[in-house]
Every structure is written in C-alpha cells, then in structure tokens.
Amino acid sequence: MNNTPVTLKFLAEKLKMSVSTVSKALNNYPTINEYTKQRVQEMARDLHFTPNKSAINLKERKSHIIGIILPNLLDHFFTRSIYGVEQFATQNGYNVIISQSHDDLKKEIQSANMLLRSRVDGLIVAISKHTQDFAHLDQFENMGIPVVYYARNPSFNLSCHKVLGNTFHGCYQATKFLINKGHKKIAYLGGPKMINFTHDRFNGYINALNDNQVPFSSELVAYTNFDKESTISAIKNLFANPENIPTALVAFKETILFDAIKYLKSINHPNFNEIECIGFGNTSFIAYLDSPPIASIEENPESVGENAIKLLIQLINKEIDIHNYQKIMVDCKLIVHG
Amino acid sequence: MNNTPVTLKFLAEKLKMSVSTVSKALNNYPTINEYTKQRVQEMARDLHFTPNKSAINLKERKSHIIGIILPNLLDHFFTRSIYGVEQFATQNGYNVIISQSHDDLKKEIQSANMLLRSRVDGLIVAISKHTQDFAHLDQFENMGIPVVYYARNPSFNLSCHKVLGNTFHGCYQATKFLINKGHKKIAYLGGPKMINFTHDRFNGYINALNDNQVPFSSELVAYTNFDKESTISAIKNLFANPENIPTALVAFKETILFDAIKYLKSINHPNFNEIECIGFGNTSFIAYLDSPPIASIEENPESVGENAIKLLIQLINKEIDIHNYQKIMVDCKLIVHG
C-alpha cells in the first residue's frame, strides 16, 4: 500500500538527482549518461513508476483520446467497425471513448459536448437518423479538432471528411446477381427515406436493372422504418398486384428481411419457395434460418472503421489539412450462401 | 479559427481580473460578487470557454475515467451491460474506456496496462476464459484503484469485489419450469468446464431435479466449447441411448441451442417436435426461428452493469472500504415465449 504516489520527483529524491535528469533518463535523452539511465530505469521499474497521463496531456496540450459517437452498440455493423478503429488507435497511442446516441439527437448533442469537454484529439461520428443541424459537431472543427463522419452520410453537411460504404455498388452487385440468376421481377425494399443510403442503394438497384435491360416497375419498390409493422405493410404492398408478383427481393438491411420472410411464410404465400432475398449485413445468425437469404452484402465494417481512424490520425498529425475534405468509399462484397 | 486557446488566463486578461477570481466565479464561490460572476460567466459563454480536463485531472489527481475490460462487443450480454454502466458513469462525471480482450489473456494484460497508464479511477472487468493469474489486475488494487469483477466469476481470486448473475437460480427456475410442464427426461448442455458458471448452472439443474423427485441420469449431461462441432458432438451423446432420450433441454447459452436444434432437425430426429429447449440469453433473433426455444433465461445484463458501476463508484468515493469485499448477485428471470 503506497500512499505517496511514485512520481518523477519521488524517484529524483530517492536517487538524489534532479527531476529533469530522471525525466530525460526515462525518455532516453542522448545527453544523459548511460550509467545514470540504467540506475534511473531500474529504480523506475522497481517502484512501478507509471508516468501521469494527465500531466503529460496538459503539457502536450493533447488528451490522447479519440471520441466515437455512434447510434448503437447492439447493431453489429457498429461493433464490428470498432474493431478497426480500436486496433489502429491503440497502436498510435490513443484511447477511445465510445458514446451511444441511441439515434436520439438530444443524446448525440450531449455526447458531443461531453467529448468536447474531455478535449478529445479527434472525433469519429456516425450521425443519428435525425441529425440535420451540425452545430454541436461543428464546434470541434472550430476548435481545430478534426471530425470524420463515417458509416452514415451527412449529406446536409457538404464540407466534411467522410468514410462511407460504397452502398450504391453493393446494391448494384446484388441486383445484378439476381438478374443473372434469371429473375425478372426484383423488388427493392428500402429503409427510411430520410437515410440517404436508401436512395444510393435504390440507384444501385435501378442502374443494375437498366444496364441489363430489365424493366423497372414502381410497384416493386417499397420502404420500411425498420419496425416489424412497417416492414409487413411494405411487403403487403410489394405483393399486392397478382399480375406483378416479385420473385426476388433486395433489402436495405438483412434484418428487415427476417420480418419479411417470416410474414410471407406465415401467410403461406404461393410463390414463397421461389422468392430469393438479399440484404445488407451478413449476420452470422442467418445460418439458423429455415429460409435464409441466398446472399448477403457484406459491408466490411472493420474496414470502414479502419479507414476512418487512419484518416483521423492523419488529420490530427496535420499530414492532411483539416479543410482539405476527404471522401473515402469502402467497397462492399457479395457473399453467396449455401 | 482561434489559435489562442480560451483558458482562465485568457478570460482573466480580457476581463482585467485575476485568474483565481475567474475560476471562483465560474465555480460559483460565495465570496465572489454577484455582478462579477455575471460578467465572467457571460464572457465565458461568449468565448466558448471549456475547462481543460487534463489540468483539472492533474490538480484533482483523478482521471475521471473508468476502464472496462471485457471479452467481446459482439456478445449482446456485454453490449447490453454497457448500457447500465454508461448511464450511471456519465451521471457521475466519468467517461468510460472500453477495451476488448477477445478472450485472449495476452490482450487482456495489454489492456490492463494501457488502462493503468491512463490512470483510470476504477476498473470493471469481465475476465477472459483463460485468466487464472491475476497479477495484471492486482496492480490496480495495489495502487489503490478499485476493481470490480463482473459477469464472469474469478473463482481463483478469492479477495475481490464481484457482481454476478445468479445463474444457479436461473437454471433452477428453467429446470423447474420444464418439470412442471411434465418433462421427466431433461438434459443439461453445459458450456466449457473451465467456466465456473457451467458448474453453478449444473447445480441449479441438479437441485431442481432433486427438489422435485426427478431422477438424475448422467447420460443426460454433456458439455460444449461453444463451437458448432463441439455442440453437435455433445448433442449426439445426449441422444445416444434410445432408452433414455431427453424430451427437454436446458442449455448454458441460448446461442448453442441454435446449433443443437438445427442439427436435430437436419437428422430428422423422430422426437424432434416434443423437445422443448431453454437457454440463457434472450436474443431477439429467436423470434425468427422456426423451432424456437420455448423460454429464455434473461440475465439482465443492464442490471449487472449498473450494479457493477454503482459499487465501483462507492469504492472510488471510499464509501465502502476497498478491502471490504462485496459480492452482489443479480437475479435472472425466466421469459416464456409464444
């Protein structure tokens, strides 16, 4: 039980030398005598000296902390993205503080202010569904703290750094895959219209249809807010016209397919066995479904996270100018199951 | 673009008063004149003054950071537990740094050292599967930093603070529920034997059998390491003796039931439809399974996290002596589906 904390001063007194010698010895300054260094380092080891981060932070005017604001840790996209961030951050001497907004703007503002008070050296943020005003995030750049937007596209904010999945291309690939399998009636089940990706993905879908001379039908497009009721009502619409029943389905998100498939099964839809589905996600759980999607659009969240942190660190180190706004697109990959 | 950071000194110069007056005005000292306070607070607001946390931390000899080491963010138990921690930590002015060990002892040691260097004010840890030596965690207590073990029981470490699910009782309840439904042949599918909970849960199972005069058969007990192969081989053992086929199954973890159920279905087991399963977990996914478990043992991870952080903060505030080791058990709840 050591009451006196082991500081440089403490070591210096023990060794009967000055604080600066001790500091320089530990930091391996060339002007310090080898023998002195040895003595200091030995003593530091024996007494379990750990430099006080707060003091260093104060001196260096850095916190060595990177903040992440994201909607939710229950969504595997985000937890997987953290892997990419964490690893590279740690390697570069940064700690990561994660704050969840729960897709609530108020909570996002709170998180931002909290991280600002903590004087993070940089911020990575996946904005909430409802973020249209960016004042709480702009504060950071105004103070010279770089911000990288990732995973969700802040389209209202033109001047910012972004790392996004190439969701257009992912949806294009999926649609093309279905076309190649012979499908002519492919439905698109989008997410909430206020999420930009909904439209990017829709464009991927449309382009794939056009490029392959498959006629587009507006009856084959519907949107859901992710909740079960909304998904079922969208599905009802897609299957409303008996003259125009889809045989395949591209969904904004794999998880909404679960509700969709379950519903179609529950009503014993006559064409149920023909319907082939693909969604964004690649959840490990689909292995357990009786009628699983035939493929998944893997978004590579780890890579999205890794790109975000790499860019952020370059910005922190001023290797890239903070106003030289970057946009990085991370490719998706179609994973065919079975 | 403000190059000069807005500090107390900066405000003081602008206002032509001393740094200490500014500081005290912002902290609402009673000795400061009301009018002065107003002027200072107004100026602070206008110039977006944010107190420098590093300086405060240095002064207060606190980091206002709480570390969490846990195996994995992909496991919903842990992500849910974070909800409980985060909320209460934030309310008390603490930031949380989460570090994943990936159930790897080396990584856990690294994380511990990293958090020690960051001089966290307290640590919450769910140990890795392989942690038997606690030197890297004992460091904290030796420096007077309290540690709360949670979610996973560090049975090799007798003197420590613990917050654990009452897993014995959870398993007891589940077994009893099955008995009440008329089952006589209830199997127990445990996790890896090196995890203590495996045995606690087994004891819950056994006690429920005994208390209700259901005979025990060692043929109805098997263990898995969580991976698919291991689970299937355990299931094969449980169903090996045609004279003694189980009609119900209590599993260490809901997710292993997925592999189990899938396997039984795949081999078209004759009694498949009779078999009723229960596991620890309560995953939202089970809603999408065709043959879902009939009930789940909800472990209340949020509550486990909340209890851990509350205890930790009491320890930090010295409301409880660091050597007065506490053990808190959080109840499970049986959730019957359908």
Place this chain on the structure above:
DNA sequence: GCAATTATTTCAAACGTTTGAAATGTAGTT
C-alpha cells in the same frame, strides 16, 4: 597547468486549473 571542448546535470518556466491564506476595499460604529 590552463584554456577550450565536450559531456552531463540542473534550473526554471510552462501547460491550465484549484484553493487556502493574505491583501485590499468598503461600510458601519464609536
């Protein structure tokens, strides 16, 4: 043996805040 180098150590200020003690200002009392 003494100046000129060079090697090594120490000084002192700074980072931004807090806080008890000391100083100053103001008003009230006699």
Place this chain on the structure above:
DNA sequence: AACTACATTTCAAACGTTTGAAATAATTGC
C-alpha cells in the same frame, strides 16, 4: 479619525511532466 467587521479580490503554491537554456563537471589539446 480610528477601529472593527465584512465583502471581495489577489497571491502563491501545487498537481506531474517536459524541455531549452544555463551551469557545472570532466576531458582533451597544447
């Protein structure tokens, strides 16, 4: 006018580190 009693502000040190400049010690050359 001198004194007390407050109200208010400022001083100064401290938290633990870093780092350029200054001081000191040791070594070399002549």
